[in-house]
Amino acid sequence: xxxxxxxxxxxxxxxxxxxxxxxxxxxxxxxxxxxxxxxxxxxxxxxxxxxxxxxxxxxxxxxxxxxxxxxxxxxxxxxxxxxxxxxxxxxxxxxxxxxxxxxxxxxxxxxxxxxxxxxxxxxxxxxxxxxxxxxxxxxxxxxxxxxxxxxxxxxxxxxxxxxxxxxxxxxxxxxxxxxxxxxxxxxxxxxxxxxxxxxxxxxxxxxxxxxxxxxxxxxxxxxxxxxxxxxxxxxxxxxxxxxxxxxxxxxxxxxxxxxxxxxxxxxxxxxxxxxxxxxxxxxxxxxxxxxxxxxxxxxxxxxxxxxxxxxxxxxxxxxxxxxxxxxxxxxxxxxxxxxxxxxxxxxxxxxxxxxxxxxxxxxxxxxxxxxxxxxxxxxxxxxxxxxxxxxxxxxxxxxxxxxxxxxxxxxxxxxxxxxxxxxxxxxxxxxxxx
Amino acid sequence: xxxxxxxxxxxxxxxxxxxxxxxxxxxxxxxxxxxxxxxxxxxxxxxxxxxxxxxxxxxxxxxxxxxxxxxxxxxxxxxxxxxxxxxxxxxxxxxxxxxxxxxxxxxxxxxxxxxxxxxxxxxxxxxxxxxxxxxxxxxxxxxxxxxxxxxxxxxxxxxxxxxxxxxxxxxxxxxxxxxxxxxxxxxxxxxxxxxxxxxxxxxxxxxxxxxxxxxxxxxxxxxxxxxxxxxxxxxxxxxxxxxxxxxxxxxxxxxxxxxxxxxxxxxxxxxxxxxxxxxxxxxxxxxxxxxxxxxxxxxxx
Numbered sequence: 001x002x003x004x005x006x007x008x009x010x011x012x013x014x015x016x017x018x019x020x021x022x023x024x025x026x027x028x029x030x031x032x033x034x035x036x037x038x039x040x041x042x043x044x045x046x047x048x049x050x051x052x053x054x055x056x057x058x059x060x061x062x063x064x065x066x067x068x069x070x071x072x073x074x075x076x077x078x079x080x081x082x083x084x085x086x087x088x089x090x091x092x093x094x095x096x097x098x099x100x101x102x103x104x105x106x107x108x109x110x111x112x113x114x115x116x117x118x119x120x121x122x123x124x125x126x127x128x129x130x131x132x133x134x135x136x137x138x139x140x141x142x143x144x145x146x147x148x149x150x151x152x153x154x155x156x157x158x159x160x161x162x163x164x165x166x167x168x169x170x171x172x173x174x175x176x177x178x179x180x181x182x183x184x185x186x187x188x189x190x191x192x193x194x195x196x197x198x199x200x201x202x203x204x205x206x207x208x209x210x211x212x213x214x215x216x217x218x219x220x221x222x223x224x225x226x227x228x229x230x231x232x233x234x235x236x237x238x239x240x241x242x243x244x245x246x247x248x249x250x251x252x253x254x255x256x257x258x259x260x261x262x263x264x265x266x267x268x269x270x271x272x273x274x275x276x277x278x279x280x281x282x283x284x285x286x287x288x289x290x291x292x293x294x295x296x297x298x299x300x301x302x303x304x305x306x307x308x309x310x311x312x313x314x315x316x317x318x319x320x321x322x323x324x325x326x327x328x329x330x331x332x333x334x335x336x337x338x339x340x341x342x343x344x345x346x347x348x349x350x351x352x353x354x355x356x357x358x359x360x361x362x363x364x365x366x367x368x369x370x371x372x373x374x375x376x377x378x379x380x381x382x383x384x385x386x387x388x389x390x391x392x393x394x395x396x397x398x399x400x401x402x403x404x405x406x407x408x409x410x411x412x413x414x415x416x417x418x419x420x421x422x423x424x425x426x427x428x429x430x431x432x433x434x
Numbered sequence: 435x436x437x438x439x440x441x442x443x444x445x446x447x448x449x450x451x452x453x454x455x456x457x458x459x460x461x462x463x464x465x466x467x468x469x470x471x472x473x474x475x476x477x478x479x480x481x482x483x484x485x486x487x488x489x490x491x492x493x494x495x496x497x498x499x500x501x502x503x504x505x506x507x508x509x510x511x512x513x514x515x516x517x518x519x520x521x522x523x524x525x526x527x528x529x530x531x532x533x534x535x536x537x538x539x540x541x542x543x544x545x546x547x548x549x550x551x552x553x554x555x556x557x558x559x560x561x562x563x564x565x566x567x568x569x570x571x572x573x574x575x576x577x578x579x580x581x582x583x584x585x586x587x588x589x590x591x592x593x594x595x596x597x598x599x600x601x602x603x604x605x606x607x608x609x610x611x612x613x614x615x616x617x618x619x620x621x622x623x624x625x626x627x628x629x630x631x632x633x634x635x636x637x638x639x640x641x642x643x644x645x646x647x648x649x650x651x652x653x654x655x656x657x658x659x660x661x662x663x664x665x666x667x668x669x670x671x672x673x674x675x676x677x678x679x680x681x682x683x684x685x686x687x688x689x690x691x692x693x694x695x696x697x698x699x700x701x702x703x704x705x706x707x708x709x710x711x712x713x714x715x716x717x718x719x720x721x722x723x724x725x726x727x728x729x730x731x732x733x734x735x
Contacts, residue, residue, distance in 0.1 A: 096692055096693070097692055100474050100475070100476055101475065101476040104474070104476040104477070104478075105476070115696070117697075117698045118693070118698055121698045122693065122698055122701070212672065212673075212675070212677060213673050213674035213675060214674075216675065264564075265564040265565065265585060267585060267588040267589060268562075268564055268585030268586065268587035268588035268591075268592075269587070270558050270587050270592075270671065270672070270673070271673045271674060273558075273559065273563065273565075273587075277563070277565050277566070278565075393697065393698070394695070394696045394697045394698075395695075395696070395697060399675065399694065399695055399696070399697035399699070400697060400699065401699070402689045402690070402693070402694035402695075402697075402699040402700070403496055403497075403498045403499075404498070405675050405676070405694055405695065405697075406498060406501075406672075406675065406676045406677045406678045406681055407497070407498065407678060409675055409677050409678075410589045410677055410678045410679070413588070413589050414589055417588065417589075419588075419590075432497060
């Protein structure tokens with residue numbers, strides 16, 4: 001009998017150990033950085049967080065500039081308010097893969113951040129309506145009206161996210177090459193772009209380079225300038241590749257390729273080859289990319305940056321006031337018991353001193369309109385950002401169909417590499433769309 | 435010895451239970467999911483909508499998925515032949531009593547202890563770079579201008595560039611398995627064969643190869659599993675957005691479950707589950723064919 005009891009106890013302990021192994025203690029993530037209150041006198045304020053610590057899942061890595069700035073802000077926030085924050089840096093793929101399952105499993109996460117479209121579309125069911133919190137703190141008076149409007153638009157008419165780290169997708173260029181080549185004005189039309197390319201080529205530089213990761217944006221922008229972004233999405237999703245705009249786009253790009261305006265290696269540039277070894281090193285002049293580009297190559301590029309919106313096309317629907325502009329956004333979990341504290345933290349990061357720190361460290365655009373001083377490398381982005389009226393989604397709709405993106409990418413790379421004609425491009429896309 | 439059935443059941447129960455929870459339940463759930471349209475991978479069952487076998491039909495009608503299957507097949511077959519032949523050759527050389535055996539074994543195995551991210555970066559930014567690449571410099575020095583001008587990462591050559599880089603790292607792993615198999619074969623067989631006048635090549639064909647059947651089967655199975663699960667290298671050779679030259683079914687599955695690139699695209703975890711089911715069937719078929727073709731139970735040594 002004793003033996004049986006012993007065995008039963010042993011079994012129970014085995015099972016318990018196995019089960020414990022499967023469990024996860026809260027905040028056990030190795031990348032988590034707990035910001036401890038350093039001032040015991042602040043303990044009383046800390047009681048405002050009903051659920052204990054404020055849990056913040058961040059899309060950044062702790063080591064990148066944005067992560068460093070956010071860590072500083074969170075540390076100061078805890079010191080100021082006494083509210084402890086469990087800051088977990090998940091990284092881009094970590095949060096993309098892990099947030100939904102964690103929230104579905106009931107993990108206590110008070111706030112998180114990611115791209116404006118993913119938060120408001122993919123994770124829309126987890127979001128708290130922030131209208132009241134925004135109103136009571138008068139948040140909007142010092143926020144970018146355009147971005148707040150964009151957040152409301154993607155949030156289905158109500159504000160469910162707070163933008164920060166604004167960005168715009170446009171042509172970034174090396175002003176020194178432009179000056180040397182005698183290009184005095186940033187191109188605003190296609191004819192002006194062709195003229196600039198000719199001068200830059202004559203000066204001995206590569207006018208335009210790109211990488212495989214961003215090549216579809218060129219296609220999307222050109223198409224959207226011609227027929228508007230919604231029409232581009234229709235073509236991409238419904239396979240209407242016989243639209244004349246497709247052929248016109250292919251012909252315009254075939255012209256760029258045949259005149260030698262693209263990098264010789266554009267077809268084989270795997271990111272970040274083009275941006276690092278051509279644009280940043282000063283052998284190529286232009287690159288269509290996001291305003292995060294100067295930050296990514298700041299250790300290589302020494303020139304003064306210029307920025308202009310994708311040129312307008314003759315007879316096109318959209319002008320230079322349309323682009324993929326947006327931001328990363330903060331959102332609060334609709335089940336959070338600490339919404340007010342979470343919003344307080346969002347304000348702390350996106351306003352005043354720490355918005356400035358974030359902007360400086362990440363060479364990014366500030367989100368607080370009172371921070372009028374943009375980083376020097378971003379000065380040329382300011383007029384472009386401020387002129388934006390029409391918002392495109394990522395790649396101006398060219399990547400709206402996941403089944404087709406790699407096929408557009410392959411054929412467009414061939415077109416830019418001058419190994420495919422405009423008609424061959426159209427035929428390939430018609431065949432792929434069937 | 436008296437068998438206590440209750441105790442056997444009691445002691446195996448935790449392991450069986452854990453097996454069922456950790457392996458059996460996900461397998462059954464994935465199989466069930468493949469017949470539904472499910473937006474989020476962890477969506478509640480009440481949100482699933484039954485679509486029958488249409489996920490499978492859609493997969494076979496999608497050109498990109500078929501391209502991904504074709505890429506996977508080429509990685510498995512061409513890469514498999516290349517890796518197995520080289521691994522076997524190196525294993526035979528290493529076990530033949532050469533000097534500095536441990537050194538060579540360590541050198542060939544080395545790529546396995548380096549992170550795939552670091553290896554892929556080396557291949558992409560150093561070896562294949564059309565500007566500063568090893569291949570470009572080498573061919574330029576040798577005045578082989580045509581070869582120096584090749585863009586190893588363009589849409590035509592990217593698949594081969596990826597395959598070569600991947601195989602380079604895998605040879606050492608399979609070589610170790612072959613080498614351990616060869617070392618198991620008694621030296622007396624080779625001594626007897628040498629006395630009978632058989633040269634090294636005949637010894638390889640008539641002693642080593644037949645006695646390695648079991649190890650060959652193990653290697654093929656492991657190669658097949660890693661080919662079917664081919665993901666990281668593909669992602670590293672086409673960052674942000676997938677491309678036709680490097681996409682594999684696992685990458686396609688990822689696009690369907692978590693969305694593609696930076697865009698917000700339609701998600702369907704049911705379609706992802708259907709891909710999982712198809713890939714499992716592939717592995718089972720390969721394993722079954724291997725078992726039929728390579729019967730090693732008739733040899734004892």
